[in-house]
Amino acid sequence: MTAFSESADPHRQHERCVTIDLGSRSYPVILSDAWDSGQPQNLLQQHVKDRPVAIVSNDTVWPLYGETLLQAVKKAGPSHCSWHVLPDGENHKTPAQWLAILDHLANNGLTRDGVLLALGGGVVCDMTGFAAASWMRGIPFIQVPTTLLAQVDASVGGKTGINHLAGKNLIGAFHQPVAVLVNTRVLTTLPEREFRSGLAEAVKYGLIQSAPFVDWMLRNRRNLLHREPGVLNQLVQQCCQFKAHIVREDETEQGRRAVLNLGHTFGHAIENLGHYRTLLHGEAVAIGMVMAATLSEHLGLARPGLGKKVAGIMQALGLPSDFSSLPAGIDIEADEYTPEALIQRMRLDKKVSHGRHRLILLKELGQADMVDGVTEADLRTVLQAFCA
Ligand code: NAD
Ligand code: GLY
Numbered sequence: 001m002t003a004f005s006e007s008a009d010p011h012r013q014h015e016r017c018v019t020i021d022l023g024s025r026s027y028p029v030i031l032s033d034a035w036d037s038g039q040p041q042n043l044l045q046q047h048v049k050d051r052p053v054a055i056v057s058n059d060t061v062w063p064l065y066g067e068t069l070l071q072a073v074k075k076a077g078p079s080h081c082s083w084h085v086l087p088d089g090e091n092h093k094t095p096a097q098w099l100a101i102l103d104h105l106a107n108n109g110l111t112r113d114g115v116l117l118a119l120g121g122g123v124v125c126d127m128t129g130f131a132a133a134s135w136m137r138g139i140p141f142i143q144v145p146t147t148l149l150a151q152v153d154a155s156v157g158g159k160t161g162i163n164h165l166a167g168k169n170l171i172g173a174f175h176q177p178v179a180v181l182v183n184t185r186v187l188t189t190l191p192e193r194e195f196r197s198g199l200a201e202a203v204k205y206g207l208i209q210s211a212p213f214v215d216w217m218l219r220n221r222r223n224l225l226h227r228e229p230g231v232l233n234q235l236v237q238q239c240c241q242f243k244a245h246i247v248r249e250d251e252t253e254q255g256r257r258a259v260l261n262l263g264h265t266f267g268h269a270i271e272n273l274g275h276y277r278t279l280l281h282g283e284a285v286a287i288g289m290v291m292a293a294t295l296s297e298h299l300g301l302a303r304p305g306l307g308k309k310v311a312g313i314m315q316a317l318g319l320p321s322d323f324s325s326l327p328a329g330i331d332i333e334a335d336e337y338t339p340e341a342l343i344q345r346m347r348l349d350k351k352v353s354h355g356r357h358r359l360i361l362l363k364e365l366g367q368a369d370m371v372d373g374v375t376e377a378d379l380r381t382v383l384q385a386f387c388a
C-alpha cells in the first residue's frame with residue numbers, strides 16, 4: 001500500500017517524476033510545464049531521435065496543442081514526423097478508427113523502429129496504445145495525456161484498447177508506454193464536466209486504498225475545482241504513485257489491480273446505455289462507485305451509511321451520485337435506465353461467470369476488495385433504488 005503524505009510542497013514548480021517500476025519495461029511519468037526542455041525533451045531525444053514518429057490526436061486537441069508538441073518532437077530529431085487526427089469522442093473509439101491509425105502508419109512507412117505519440121484524453125491514449133501494441137506486433141509509444149482523467153489514470157499502466165458494439169474496451173492489449181509526459185497546464189482548456197470527470201478517477205484511488213487522500217481532496221476541493229496548478233500537480237503525482245504501486249504488484253490484472261475497477265462495471269453499463277454520448281466516463285464511474293458502496297452495505301460487507309457517505313463525496317466534488325443529480329442539460333430516458341437493462345450490460349463486462357458477478361466492493365473508505373458470486377437478485381434490489 002502506498003502511504004499518502006501531505007508533505008510535498010504544492011508550490012514547487014520544478015519537474016516531478018513517478019517511476020512505473022516494471023523491471024526492463026519500467027518508465028517515467030514526468031510532470032512538467034514544457035515538452036521542449038528538461039526531462040520531457042531528454043526523453044523525446046532518447047526515444048525519437050533518428051526514428052520515424054507518428055503523433056495521434058483528435059480534432060479538438062490537435063488545434064490546441066498539436067503545433068507545440070510537433071515543435072518539441074522535431075527538436076528531438078526524428079527521421080520523419082507525421083500526424084493523424086481522429087474525430088473526437090468515445091463513440092469513435094472503434095475498430096474502424098483504430099484501423100485508420102494503422103492505415104496512416106502504413107502510408108507513412110512506419111517500420112518497427114517507429115514510435116507513436118498519443119496527444120489527447122483517455123480515448124486517444126487507449127486507441128494509440130492499442131495501435132502501438134498491434135502494429136508490427138508491438139512498437140514503442142509515448143503518452144501525452146491532456147485530460148485530468150488521462151493524467152491520473154488512462155495514460156499510466158499499459159491498458160490499451162477500443163470498444164466493440166457489444167461493450168466497452170472489449171478489444172485490447174496490455175502494452176506499456178516508454179514514457180508519459182504530463183503537463184497540467186493543458187488542463188486550463190478542459191471543459192468543466194470533463195475536468196470533474198477526472199476527479200472521479202482521482203478520488204477512486206482514495207476510496208480503494210487511502211481514506212486520508214479522500215479527506216485531502218475534500219479539504220482542497222475549492223483549489224482543485226479552481227484548477228490551482230500546485231494542488232493539481234500534487235493530485236496527479238499522488239494518483240500516479242497510487243497507480244504505480246498497484247501496477248507494479250499486478251501488471252496484467254491477475255488479482256489486486258482489479259480494485260482499480262471500482263465502480264466501473266456499473267459505470268460501463270451506464271455509459272453503454274447512453275451509447276457513450278450521454279454521461280462521461282468519470283460521471284458514470286462516480287455513480288457506479290456509489291452503487292458499489294450501496295451494494296456493499298446491502299450485502300452486509302460495509303456498515304450502514306457507506307453508500308450515502310460516498311454519494312456525499314461525489315456531490316462535494318461536483319459529480320453526479322445518481323440519475324437524479326446529473327449535470328445541467330443532461331437528460332436520460334428514465335424508462336431505458338432500468339435495473340434489467342443495466343444488469344444485461346453488466347453481463348458483458350468480462351467479469352461474469354454462470355450468472356454471478358465479480359465486483360469490486362468497498363468495506364469502508366480506503367478499503368476495497370474483489371467479491372465473487374454477487375447474484376443478479378442482489379444487484380436488482382440495489383439498482384431499483386437508483387432507477388426508481
Ligand atoms: P476523452 O479522451 O474523450 O476526452 C474528453 C474530452 O476532452 C474530449 O472531447 C477531448 O477532445 C477533450 N480534450 C482533451 N484534452 C483537452 C484539453 N486539454 N483541452 C480541451 N479539451 C480537451 O475522455 P477521457 O475522460 O480523457 O478518457 C475516457 C476514456 O479513457 C474512456 O474511453 C475510458 O475507457 C478510458 N480509460 C482508460 C483507462 C486505462 O487504464 N487505459 C483508465 C481510465 C479510462
Ligand atoms: N483503469 C484501470 C486500470 O488501469 O487497471
